[in-house]
Amino acid sequence: MDAPADTLVYFIAGYAVIFLIMGIYLASLIIRYRNLRQEEDTLKSLEENDR
Amino acid sequence: MKTQPRLLLIIDFISVILLIIATILVFFVVPTEAVMGLVQKVFYFHVAAGWVGMMAFFTALVAGVAYLVTKQARWDRVGLAGIEIGIVYMLINIITGSIWARPIWNTWWTWDPRLTTAAIMELVYAAYLMLRSGIEDPERRARFSAVYAIVGFVSVPMTFLSIRIFRTIHPVVVGSGDPAATGAFDMTPAMSQTFFFSLITFTVIFVSLLWHRVRLADLSERVEQLKIRLSQ
Amino acid sequence: MMPATPFFRAMSAILWKDLATELRSRELLSGMLVFSLLVLLIFNFALELDAKARANVTAGVLWVTLSFAGTIGLNRSMAVEKDRGCLDGLLLAPVDRTAIYFGKTLANLVFMLIVAAIIIPIYSILYNQNLFIPGLLLVILLGSIGYVVVGTLLASMAVQARTRDILLPILLFPVIIPVVVAAVKASGGYLQSIPFDEISPWLNLLGVYDVIFTSVAFMVFEYIVEE
Numbered sequence: 001m002d003a004p005a006d007t008l009v010y011f012i013a014g015y016a017v018i019f020l021i022m023g024i025y026l027a028s029l030i031i032r033y034r035n036l037r038q039e040e041d042t043l044k045s046l047e048e049n050d051r
Numbered sequence: 052m053k054t055q056p057r058l059l060l061i062i063d064f065i066s067v068i069l070l071i072i073a074t075i076l077v078f079f080v081v082p083t084e085a086v087m088g089l090v091q092k093v094f095y096f097h098v099a100a101g102w103v104g105m106m107a108f109f110t111a112l113v114a115g116v117a118y119l120v121t122k123q124a125r126w127d128r129v130g131l132a133g134i135e136i137g138i139v140y141m142l143i144n145i146i147t148g149s150i151w152a153r154p155i156w157n158t159w160w161t162w163d164p165r166l167t168t169a170a171i172m173e174l175v176y177a178a179y180l181m182l183r184s185g186i187e188d189p190e191r192r193a194r195f196s197a198v199y200a201i202v203g204f205v206s207v208p209m210t211f212l213s214i215r216i217f218r219t220i221h222p223v224v225v226g227s228g229d230p231a232a233t234g235a236f237d238m239t240p241a242m243s244q245t246f247f248f249s250l251i252t253f254t255v256i257f258v259s260l261l262w263h264r265v266r267l268a269d270l271s272e273r274v275e276q277l278k279i280r281l282s283q
Numbered sequence: 284m285m286p287a288t289p290f291f292r293a294m295s296a297i298l299w300k301d302l303a304t305e306l307r308s309r310e311l312l313s314g315m316l317v318f319s320l321l322v323l324l325i326f327n328f329a330l331e332l333d334a335k336a337r338a339n340v341t342a343g344v345l346w347v348t349l350s351f352a353g354t355i356g357l358n359r360s361m362a363v364e365k366d367r368g369c370l371d372g373l374l375l376a377p378v379d380r381t382a383i384y385f386g387k388t389l390a391n392l393v394f395m396l397i398v399a400a401i402i403i404p405i406y407s408i409l410y411n412q413n414l415f416i417p418g419l420l421l422v423i424l425l426g427s428i429g430y431v432v433v434g435t436l437l438a439s440m441a442v443q444a445r446t447r448d449i450l451l452p453i454l455l456f457p458v459i460i461p462v463v464v465a466a467v468k469a470s471g472g473y474l475q476s477i478p479f480d481e482i483s484p485w486l487n488l489l490g491v492y493d494v495i496f497t498s499v500a501f502m503v504f505e506y507i508v509e510e
Contacts (some may be wrong), residue, residue, distance in 0.1 A: 004083055004084060004085050004086060004087065004088035004089075005086065005087055005088040005090075005154065006088055006089075007087060007088035007089050007090035007091075007154045008088070008089050010089070010090040010093070010150050010151070010153060010154050011088075011089035011090045011092055011093060013150050014090065014092075014093035014096075014097070014147045014150045014151065015093065015096070017143065017146050017147060017150065018093075018096050018097075018100065018143055018147060021139060021142060021143050021146075022139075022143070025136075025139045025260075026260075029260070029263055029264065029267060032267055033263075033266075033267050033270065036267070036270045036271055036274055037270065039274050040270065040273060040274050040277065043274065043277040043278065043281060044277065046281060047277065047280065047281060050281070119503075119506050171457050171460055172457075174456075174457040175457045175458065177453075178453045178454045178457060181446070181450060181453055181454075182440065182441075182444065182450065182454060184446075185441075185444030185445050185446040185447075185450055186443065186444050186445075187445070191443070194506055194507070194509075195440045195443075195507065197506070198436075198440065198503050198506060198507060199437070199440070199454065201499065201503060202433065202436065202437070202458055202496075202499060202503070203457070203458055205495060205496070205499055206433075206457075206458040206459075206460070206461065209461040209488065209491070209492055209495070210457075210460045210461050212461070212488065213460065213461040213464040213465055213488055214460075214464065216468075216484055216485070216488070217464060217468065
């Protein structure tokens with residue numbers, strides 16, 4: 001019986017893409033969240049100072 | 052509403068565990084397919100990512116209808132979250148589909164129904180975002196986004212059908228299909244289990260991401276409100 | 284409060300208004316027509332066609348032309364309403380919102396069919412191909428209906444955005460693909476005299492699309508214009 005085709009490179013490429021994109025999106029969510037929290041805290045303290 | 056709800060933390064934890072197990076299954080447990088070799092294993096997460104893309108679009112549809120009926124702004128944020136996640140995971144689906152096609156059919160792109168429909172869905176998502184960026188009034192933006200999500204979603208099955216009647220060389224995995232399609236493979240029980248496990252894993256991941264993205268949108272809205280209050 | 288004007292009267296009123304306006308100014312039709320002819324011309328040079336290749340490609344060229352000319356017509360048709368404040372006026376009237384939509388859609392359909400009616404003979408002459416086949420005309424009707432039903436809906440949104448001109452094609456084309464695919468295949472089928480059995484799935488698809496999206500538009504349009 002013939003051996004299966006050697007497609008290791010494509011397998012690695014495929015999973016690299018999957019984890020890379022998932023990771024980037026997750027990172028973007030985290031970064032955006034942190035930035036907004038900082039902004040929220042800053043704005044809140046400004047509001048406090050106004051009073 | 053600032054710290055993560057406990058349920059969300061649990062879902063996060065479960066999705067990480069599931070992803071680790073799924074990855075182990077794919078990399079080490081499931082057998083290699085006899086003809087295509089290792090690249091066939093990409094299929095497990097490729098389909099799962101496409102599944103997330105479709106769940107995401109469906110979420111946007113439900114959110115759209117809910118918004119039009121209730122007029123609660125939260126639904127608009129859910130819709131946006133759905134579309135955003137859909138874009139990301141459909142992209143994974145498209146790129147892995149291309150990577151899979153290359154060694155099997157010796158081409159980077161196959162104009163087959165599933166891959167083409169995925170690309171078209173991606174364009175609908177992009178159009179949705181462009182619509183949103185062109186409208187400034189938040190209420191109108193929410194209404195129009197809801198309408199387009201509905202129109203877009205309704206069009207997808209017909210798009211798929213039209214291309215399917217048009218041609219197919221996509222592997223037919225479950226059930227019978229066009230016998231002339233190459234790239235088909237039979238699934239052993241181990242493969243089926245890995246396949247369904249991947250689907251479940253990505254479903255949980257989707258729920259987690261959706262919840263997080265909606266929280267992000269809520270936070271963004273709070274910040275906007277603060278800015279408005281401060282400028283008065 | 285019950286709409287004072289019955290549905291069909293309101294719809295016809297809007298239809299006649301658009302037709303009458305266009306009869307006087309003719310700017311919409313002339314724009315669509317000139318554009319279509321230019322597209323046909325460009326295709327002549329873009330696709331080096333011998334007689335045989337032409338038969339395969341005619342259906343595609345026809346529908347690409349109609350699709351692009353259609354966006355021009357839709358944009359103009361809705362922009363006029365917005366810019367001259369007609370839409371606000373219409374909305375103040377005690378008229379069922381959906382009647383406005385159907386009136387506009389019918390007007391857009393008429394315009395599109397007029398353009399098709401003109402470019403078909405021209406195409407037949409330029410490319411020495413008979414396009415006056417009843418089946419083909421049916422496909423053009425069904426395809427135009429689908430196009431215009433969704434197009435009017437999306438144009439009424441696009442016209443209110445800052446990026447209005449570029450936005451309509453971007454919103455419309457991904458969603459209109461079933462129509463284009465089915466129309467091209469059915470048109471090609473009739474042109475090449477393929478047995479009806481092979482054409483009928485495409486006609487069915489067109490019919491289903493038209494019915495589904497007319498229903499969707501019926502339910503959804505009032506949300507676009509409520510303010």
